[in-house]
Amino acid sequence: AQSVTQLGSHVSVSEGALVLLRCNYSSSVPPYLFWYVQYPNQGLQLLLKYTTGATLVKGINGFEAEFKKSETSFHLTKPSAHMSDAAEYFCAVSSSGSARQLTFGSGTQLTVLP
Amino acid sequence: EPEVTQTPSHQVTQMGQEVILRCVPISNHLYFYWYRQILGQKVEFLVSFYNNEISEKSEIFDDQFSVERPDGSNFTLKIRSTKLEDSAMYFCASTPLVNTEAFFGQGTRLTVV
Numbered sequence: 624a625q626s627v628t629q630l631g632s633h634v635s636v637s638e639g640a641l642v643l644l645r646c647n648y649s650s651s652v653p654p655y656l657f658w659y660v661q662y663p664n665q666g667l668q669l670l671l672k673y674t675t676g677a678t679l680v681k682g683i684n685g686f687e688a689e690f691k692k693s694e695t696s697f698h699l700t701k702p703s704a705h706m707s708d709a710a711e712y713f714c715a716v717s718s719s720g721s722a723r724q725l726t727f728g729s730g731t732q733l734t735v736l737p
Numbered sequence: 738e739p740e741v742t743q744t745p746s747h748q749v750t751q752m753g754q755e756v757i758l759r760c761v762p763i764s765n766h767l768y769f770y771w772y773r774q775i776l777g778q779k780v781e782f783l784v785s786f787y788n789n790e791i792s793e794k795s796e797i798f799d800d801q802f803s804v805e806r807p808d809g810s811n812f813t814l815k816i817r818s819t820k821l822e823d824s825a826m827y828f829c830a831s832t833p834l835v836n837t838e839a840f841f842g843q844g845t846r847l848t849v850v
Contacts, residue, residue, distance in 0.1 A: 657838065666741065667780075667828060667841035713780060725772075725839065727780035 625650040625716050629728035637736045642686075642701040644731045646714030649695060656697040657715040657725070658688055667713065673697065684708070709735045739763045741842035743829050749848045750819050758814045758845045760829030769812045770830040770839060771804065773797070780828065786812065787835075819849045 630645040648654055658670040671682025678690040684707075688699045697714060714728040742761045750756045762769050771783040784794040786804050801823075803815045812831075816823055826846050830839035 659841070664746070664843065666743075666843040667830075667839075669838050669840075672838055715780075725780075725782060729779045 625654065625718055625724075625726045627714050627716050627726055627728035629712075629714050629731050631731055632729065633732045633734065635734040635736055636704045638706055639703050642699070642704045642708065642733065644699040644712050644714075644733065646688075646697045646699065646728060647695055648697060648714070648716045650716055650718060652718045655717045656688075656690060657717070658682065658686070658697075658699050659713040659715060659727075661711045661713065661730075663710075670699070670712070704733075704735045706735050706737065709733055739840075741829055741831055741840050743827075743842035743845050745845060746843065747846045747848070749850060752821055752849055753818050756816050756819055756847065758816075758827050758829075758847065760812045760814070760842055761810055762812055762829065762831030763833075763840055764810070766831035766833050766840070768792075768832045768835055769804075769806070770832075771814045772828040772830065772841075773825040774828070774844075775822075775825040783814075783827075816847075819847075821849050823847060824849045 626649045628647045656673040659667040660670050661667050670686050671680045673680045673690045681687045686701045688697050711730045711732050713730045715725045717724045744759045769786040772780050774780045782795050784798045785792045801817045805813050826844045828844045829842040832839050
């Protein structure tokens with residue numbers, strides 16, 4: 624069984640401030656981990672993914688995430704928020720990387736304040 | 738850049754009516770999926786489809802639901818007799834191989850009244 628918990632359904636940051644969106648997972652096997660972003664009226668877009676290898680993963684739009692097995696976490700960060708980062712962010716886990724086994728978190732709505 | 742497209746973006750239907758949600762996956766992809774997100778809840782897996790048959794389905798995907806790839810480009814989700822609790826955002830996704838990340842469409846918001 625696998626599950627994902629995203630702490631904070633809403634996060635607000637000022638433009639230029641650090642973005643930190645939290646994700647903790649549980650999985651009975653080594654996980655594949657994903658962050659998706661959903662802009663208003665658009666689909667889910669893959670930001671980044673961790674499968675194996677380097678635990679610090681860089682994605683699009685300056686985002687990165689670090690897989691920490693000891694903490695069962697995969698938090699998403701960006702050093703400096705931009706207004707265009709306002710969106711909903713979903714963390715997801717899969718036991719195999721297969722889309723048919725994706726389990727999503729409940730999402731975090733990011734608001735960027737001017 | 739190729740993308741998954743879904744139509745319509747929003748559909749309102751009366752309880753008990755049949756509804757068909759349409760998706761055009763990326764053209765060289767072989768695996769197709771439907772997910773749904775009830776308002777305020779998590780995105781949930783419904784069904785996966787490969788080689789013209791269902792390869793996996795969740796407990797949500799009961800006899801009221803069916804999927805079809807009628808013409809080699811479209812991938813449809815049919816709900817036979819809609820219930821109020823079917824109101825949700827439905828996402829279609831596709832992948833070229835089984836263990837690769839999914840490309841999602843923009844979703845169809847279904848409202849059952």
